[in-house]
Amino acid sequence: MALRVYNTMSARKEDFSPVEPGKVRLYVCGITAYDYCHIGHARANIVFDVISRYFGWLGYDVNYVRNFTDIDDKIINRANELGVDSRELAEKFMLAFEEDMQALNCDTPTFQPKATENVSQIIELIQGLIGKGLAYESGGDVYYAVTEFSEYLKLSKRNMDEMIAGARIAPGEQKKNPMDFALWKAAKPGEPQWESPWGPGRPGWHIECSAMSMRYLGESIDIHGGGKDLIFPHHENEIAQSEGATGKPFARYWMHNGFVNVDQEKMSKSLGNFFTVREILEKYDPEVLRFFVLSVHYRSPIDFSEKNLEDARHGLIRFYEALKAIEELPAPDLGTGKVAVPISGDDEKAWEPAAKALENFRGAMNDDINTALALGNLFEAVRAVNRVIAEKKVEENTEWLKRLKTIHGQMLEAGGVLGLFQSPAEAWLNRMKISGLEEAGLSAEKIEAFIEERKNARQAKDFARADAIRDELAEKGIILLDSPQGTTWKKK
């Protein structure tokens, strides 16, 4: 089955076919560096990280470009509010962004160009647009004349007349048409500025993406991505700029991720339900957040809540428990007394979700990067693994041992594409165990002491005392696990 992706331009899933065979040119709009990134940014970047990784896994040579907007009104305004230099402010938040991305296990893109390092390319592009009659200078500003680009609004599918009726012109702007947008803004006192044919100024927001995309990926690219909110005006304007300048199709596929809601409400600063990645990671393991994001299809809205994060955490634990169980098994070619017992027909059927794990993974991902389905398929493999380990004497059967080790590798391989399951299972589970213990007034040592006391009570057949200890720990969220090898514990 071929890879299909949903294209916002056509509003349907299309077979993926790159401009250049074997290569993928991917451009994703990055952040404007004026604040810490929030869970919406986290989602967008996790989603496109997975998309990039998946193409790589399929064997494509991926050129992934994600820009930094490091010169913009918002940055200047914020810097003025704080009384700091706008360049320093941008630097600070770009650095913070990279730290957050690293925490979320997002690969570094092939290129991360900055707007301020591409000003000459931007100026050149604007000159080209002016030369073609698609842009005009006005009072030191340069605007794009949207009525000159006949395909304007083809991505967002809006109506020009109605857009004009609702458009607003900011004070000081001298546009021919209210819908025209700025390519270049004349410098105001104290702002960062560059020399240009139209006098000192700085780039408008949209032009940088056209310029950097062209510089790093060429005139026609395969995929342009970003959040749904960027469809209009940002991406619409990019199309006008790029296709207006080159006369060639800009991007073959437009992919947009859905929003993040918080407790069923739109996340916004005014509602006070705005979470930065840093705040979330104080409380949750980054992999849990990543797992949560990928448990929903990228185009659907996702609801961020304590309950949903908790569910995600339990789900991830289930994966790591299964991986750990396999890791604790002996290698198939060591030891004595092992035999290769043939697998029965019924067992083969039960094992199928594991046997076809990678095939199913690919099938789900090929259908518009359906990570939710892919995880569902992997859960079925987990169930097959658990079943076999619980029911079969796998330690004595080289055939089962081989199969379990194989599926372990495949789960890590699929996990590698999703950016999940890459921690050593036991270490990760231990980290989960001890996180949050202090708040409950506990420590690993204290729990071990309780376990020892309970063991003695049990040996003395003082089950009342033994159960009391267990109940007490259970109230603090600690579950005791008895086994022939002794008692271990885990967090609820």
Next chain:
RNA sequence: GGCCCCGUCGCCAAGUGGUAAGGCAGAGGUCUGCAAAACCUCCAUCACCCGUUCGAAUCGGGUCGGGGCCUCCA
């Protein structure tokens, strides 16, 4: 007002014509001193109505309900 999306088990969430994945929670069972964990089994006909079709959660029309974009925004 314009454009667009959604409504699937208690919660989360896949599924866009062929008879409802998965996770969490729940019930019963195996195991256990009793539990827990693990495993097994069970647990929905898809907001509503009318159509198209041999066949629809999936297509068309309508009703009700929820949400987004149209201004900076992932």
